[in-house]
Amino acid sequence: MTTTATGTIQLTDRSPELSGAEMVAALVPPPQFAAATFESYRADAQFASQQEAKDLLMLFAGARTVERTGFFRRAKRAPEVKPGVYLDGGFGVGKTHLLAAIYHAMPARRKYFGSFIEYTALVGSMGYQNTVELFRGADLLCIDEFELDDPGDTMVMTRLLGELVASGTRLAATSNTPPNALGEGRFAAQDFLREIHAMSASFQTIRIDGTDYRHRAVDGHAEVLDAEGYAASIASTADHALVSDDDFDLLITHLSRVHPSRYIRLLESVDVVGLRDVHPFDDQSAALRFVAFIDRVYDAQIPIRATGVSLDLVFPEEMLAGGYRKKYLRAISRLVASTLA
Numbered sequence: 001m002t003t004t005a006t007g008t009i010q011l012t013d014r015s016p017e018l019s020g021a022e023m024v025a026a027l028v029p030p031p032q033f034a035a036a037t038f039e040s041y042r043a044d045a046q047f048a049s050q051q052e053a054k055d056l057l058m059l060f061a062g063a064r065t066v067e068r069t070g071f072f073r074r075a076k077r078a079p080e081v082k083p084g085v086y087l088d089g090g091f092g093v094g095k096t097h098l099l100a101a102i103y104h105a106m107p108a109r110r111k112y113f114g115s116f117i118e119y120t121a122l123v124g125s126m127g128y129q130n131t132v133e134l135f136r137g138a139d140l141l142c143i144d145e146f147e148l149d150d151p152g153d154t155m156v157m158t159r160l161l162g163e164l165v166a167s168g169t170r171l172a173a174t175s176n177t178p179p180n181a182l183g184e185g186r187f188a189a190q191d192f193l194r195e196i197h198a199m200s201a202s203f204q205t206i207r208i209d210g211t212d213y214r215h216r217a218v219d220g221h222a223e224v225l226d227a228e229g230y231a232a233s234i235a236s237t238a239d240h241a242l243v244s245d246d247d248f249d250l251l252i253t254h255l256s257r258v259h260p261s262r263y264i265r266l267l268e269s270v271d272v273v274g275l276r277d278v279h280p281f282d283d284q285s286a287a288l289r290f291v292a293f294i295d296r297v298y299d300a301q302i303p304i305r306a307t308g309v310s311l312d313l314v315f316p317e318e319m320l321a322g323g324y325r326k327k328y329l330r331a332i333s334r335l336v337a338s339t340l341a
Contacts, residue, residue, distance in 0.1 A: 047093075145330075
């Protein structure tokens with residue numbers, strides 16, 4: 001019989017450690033995509049590219065074969081299948097769902113699914129050459145939200161992927177594109193191919209048009225509770241679930257002491273995240289750590305309850321106008337969704 005943890009904890013009391021083996025074991029689709037399939041991906045009939053992408057990716061994953069037609073049932077000419085596919089589309093068109101569907105559908109003995117930061121963290125923990133040897137011979141690597149704004153990490157990953165493709169590994173990737181509601185730079189294929197120039201010939205770009213399936217506006221506001229409402233929410237939830245309750249400043253400071261690859265362990269068994277006295281950032285490094293933390297919260301589908309400034313306003317205009325704009329916009333959408341969950 002499984003016992004569900006209940007009560008209230010502080011994330012600042014947790015100092016998780018994560019071995020290389022545990023990091024590798026965690027390279028599977030996040031909970032909300034644990035059962036994602038091509039069949040459960042609902043292509044929007046208004047955007048033909050969604051069904052086209054689904055069909056191409058089913059061929060890539062081996063979940064579909066080229067049909068035979070004609071009197072002699074001769075097979076149609078199969079499209080060229082490169083060792084890598086890059087899913088290029090706006091926010092909320094189902095790229096991660098399709099990426100997870102590839103993972104689940106491909107009949108592979110060794111396959112891995114992780115975010116860009118998880119792979120680079122593994123390189124940092126185990127060393128480059130050890131990471132190459134770990135993945136050498138793998139059938140498939142899925143890389144979600146390939147970070148295009150970190151030249152150093154991009155170079156490391158491009159080199160790593162080049163070595164793996166040469167040994168037969170197939171690749172599937174998405175990148176950190178901004179929410180399409182802003183109508184700017186919606187597709188990132190050119191950016192992606194430029195940054196991974198040494199690997200660009202190995203990738204087939206598959207464009208996916210569409211609107212955010214969540215129908216959330218980026219300028220929508222996260223839900224804010226007053227002190228009394230927050231206390232009541234935390235207390236009532238703690239009766240049947242495990243809730244974290246942290247001062248915003250103290251948590252942000254704590255995140256600087258925990259490697260982002262361990263944020264998932266920081267959130268282990270937590271059902272609701274509580275943040276008190278939220279306020280805007282004045283330090284870019286702290287803001288980027290918070291983005292990485294929110295990615296893990298969102299992946300785990302953990303609701304957030306908060307007081308103070310609305311969480312969609314924590315990134316000041318000067319940050320939103322800078323080089324990490326895409327990351328902040330993605331985080332804002334996820335913060336809004338998490339407070340409404």
